[in-house]
Amino acid sequence: MTEAAADLVIVECAEHESVEIDTALWLNSDHHLVLNSEIDGRDILRANFRKGALRLQATSYVGVIPLNDRVIVRVKPRVPIANLTRMVIETGHDVLALSTFREYSSRGTADDWAMDIFADALLDYLDELLDAGMMRSYERCEDEGHFPHGRIDFTQTMQRFAARGVPNKAAYSWFERTVDIPANRCIKAAMEVVHAYLTKSKAKPRRGDRAKIARLAGQLLAFEEVGEDTGYRFLDDPVVLGLTPLPDPRAYYRSALDLSVVILRGAGISLDLGGTGVRLSSLLIDTNKLFENFVRISLAKHAARQNWPVEVLDGNAEGRVDLYDVPDPLPSPLGTPLKALASLDPGKAQPDIVVRGLDRNFRLIAEVKNTVHGKNSKAEDVLPDRDEVEQAVTYALRYGLNFALLIHPWIKGKKGLVYVGRVRSVDVYDYRLDLSKDEGTDEALADMALTVAGLAGLPAGQPPISA
Structure with missing residues (x-):
């Protein structure tokens, strides 16, 4: 029922099923529950006695539940439902998002419920990215003139100037660091898609959208020097697609890039447990x-x-x-009328x-x-x-x-x-x-x-x- 990965214990169960977990992992010395604050007070897991043993019982919520920093409970539907994604999209059903991370596979169309999750995740990834620093590359620049710098191109100088009797001009080249690279153009394009989604006209504006828009606007300022590519040619870039690995110091770009590609391709989220793909917050479904x-x-x-x-x-x-x-x-x-x-x-x-x-x-x-x-x-x-x-x-x-x-x-x-x-x-x-x-x-x-x-x-x- 359980498998240990380093210090983390992963428990598999079905909804409404009771599972035995070593109480030392979720009870402290005062016999109080040690729970993730996001699930504390919610009817997601219940403690009960069964056959003399203290157990945890899942309720009707399915998904990946971070019990605390030592235990993760993965709850699957107890009935054979292979259509969770479709059911959520068609009903507009609320999905409870938790801050733990897991893998979801992307497929289908990004309906509103998926775009809400994409927006939250992208904002968080961008905060991390901007804190660590934007990725740059060196771009070769060329020019000619009386005050060369960088590297002089002797062949071009001889052909263009010396052969014509112009002794005081030269052709030269140099490298400049720039943020205008395919990876950043991809992320900026995804930011603009999310911004357009959050600002589109709605009969009932959703709570929190204004704060998200303001947060995203501040992040877009950091990408001011990044150019726009309306043809999305950056989607052919091997680094953007993950075919070429990122430099180790820039590995934190991967999550933002993967999510940006999903947003730009209009993909939705597959909620069937066990998928692989873009990393998003854990989602629980009642x-x-x-x-x-x-x-x-x-x-x-x-x-x-x-x-x-x-x-x-x-x-x-x-x-x-x-x-x-x-x-x-x-x-x-009894003989007299009774008041109802x-x-x-x-x-x-x-x-x-x-x-x-x-x-x-x-x-x-x-x-x-x-x-x-x-x-x-x-x-x-x-x-x-x-x-x-x-x-x-x-x-x-x-x-x-x-x-x-x-x-x-x-x-x-x-x-x-x-x-x-x-x-x-x-x-x-x-x-x-x-x-x-x-x-x-x-x-x-x-x-x-x-x-x-x-x-x-x-x-x-x-x-x-x-x-």
Whole structure:
């Protein structure tokens, strides 16, 4: 489970899995946790007892977690999800960045969430670069005149001046140190791309952008003597591409150059663990919220493409309703009416997905759960967790529906729609969505949308609303 690299211990586990780590590595002599300040107070790792041993348990966050300066915990998704990058891009899901470094492979297109991370990383690399000093090279310059300096070119002098009877002029050359080199032109071009991104018009300017712009403007001043190459010819330079190693004293340029090339080529970030490429801050993803957002947004996009006469809503926001009603008259089981607590606080029914018709009638509610049930069971198919069913049935009753839908990531057994059974008047269905392979994701999402349409009473060939 663990491997030691010098004094650093790397622990591999899956989300929600408990792992044993020598307590001397994360507890001090007073039995207090020794944690990285960036994860202290966050529900990322939990300490608990299991079978008499003190262990750490991962939560729903996946990524590389710096527990402290002695231990790194690498948490992988417990379900076979091969589409983390796509899911984050399509949902705009927030990614928690930590200051530890790890490798991410670049691919795809640099969407806003990736550009935010690129901008932060480039600013940090530039601070380090400018503190250590900009790289320069010697450039050969040539001239001719009455006051030569550097090295006299005797051949040119004889041909141009002595042969013509001009005794007081000479051709000469010298070398000057300059910062206008391909490496610096590459970094400056990336800085300008990031500056354009941060200053582009936005309906809601993001917090912190002004400080980043001011910081970047100061860094650009240091590159004032570096020329511009709008054709990006520096991308053919072997030093820029890493084909020729940098001088040892300038090795700190590598991170800034690699990231600059990624920015200029418009690449995104692959969040699948184990990639190699540009070094960026460690990113943590809450897979519970990510899976919920991805399912809801995918259904909403499919509904829009197929012109379904419904709205796909977030039950935690615009799709929620009051959980309790206050009847009139109030019940009087003891002879006098009892005041309802719901008259002060009616509570909220908040399904993850609410499908509402244009007539304002509710057609379907769904609870999206990124949970693993039956993974270690010998049976191929098992019942969903009882608390999930109870929640979904309660919501179905509140929304006036005779069925409830659960949506889980597929682990094993049957894929697609499964009928669980009936709780009094409410039928319970469970949809197992297969996201285990990149190439089958679109088909899996389309099948899920057709199933939802069927349950919601929408014909597959629903005509456009305008018709």
